[in-house]
Each structure stands twice: as C-alpha cells, then as structure tokens.
Amino acid sequence: MDKKIEEMKKLYGDLCETFEKGEFGGIKQKEYVKLIAITIYIFGENHRKLKRETAITRITDLMELSNSTVPEDYTRVNTNKDGRGIPRMVHHIDWSRKHMVDKDLLSTNSPKGIWELTDGGIQYSKKILPSEYH
Helix, strand or coil: HHHHHHHHHHHHHHHHHCCCCCCCCCEEEHHHHHHHHHHHCCCCEEECCCEEEHHHHHHHHHHHHHHCCCHHHCCCCEECCCCCEHHHHHHHHHHHHHHHCCHHHHCCCCCCCCEECCHEEEEEEHHCCHHHHC
16 A cells, blocks of 8 residues: 555544544534545645545545444435435535535635635645644
8 A cells, every 4th residue: 555545544543533423423524524625635736636536535445444434424325316325425525525615615616526625725734734744
C-alpha cells in the first residue's frame, strides 16, 4: 500500500475515534464535512480539487481500512426516487458536500463531478489537519 494511503489510514482512524455519533450510531454530518475537506486537501490537485468518485472512494476505503466506521453506515441503503439504492455513507457524503457548498467551503463554480475547496475550505482543512500535512 502506498505511503500516502498508510498515513491517511492512520489520520482517518485518529479522527474517527473522536467522531460524534448520531442518534442511530452513525457518524454525524459535521464529521463527514471534516473527512471531505481533508480528503480533497490531501489527495486533490494543488490541495484544491478532486473528482467526486475519487473523494468518495478514498473516504469509504480509508474509513473501512482504519476499522473506524459504524457497520450500519455501509449496510443500510437509501433508495432514490428512481429506485436505485446507494449506501447510506455515500448518501451522507453527498449531503455533507451540499452543506459545505452552503457554508462556502466548496466552490459553486466547479465543473460537474469536481469538488473544489474554496479559500475558506483550504483554511478549514489546515485547521483540522496536523501541521505535517500543510
């Protein structure tokens, strides 16, 4: 496994240990916001932008590898209007992304499928990341 993945596995694990759980045991939205921000910052082009699919894959894979997720987040499925189901974790990540746009942490001007941190999003990421990641 590459060195960046190993480092992130530990970082995600450390962060997830402190995560506040919601009413049903899942991770709260504000914690997903942290994961999205640091994932884009660490893996994104110029610490700024990352494809949606890459961000979701990195978050779900690294949380699973760090053994820090709530199994319900993987097993429960939300059904869309068209009848397709998506894992609850992906649903939460997508809603958290919308929350980040509303809070001006993610850009509204990015191309479809690209998640781009604003200057405020970069500052937020730096605030929650250990200094060796800056």
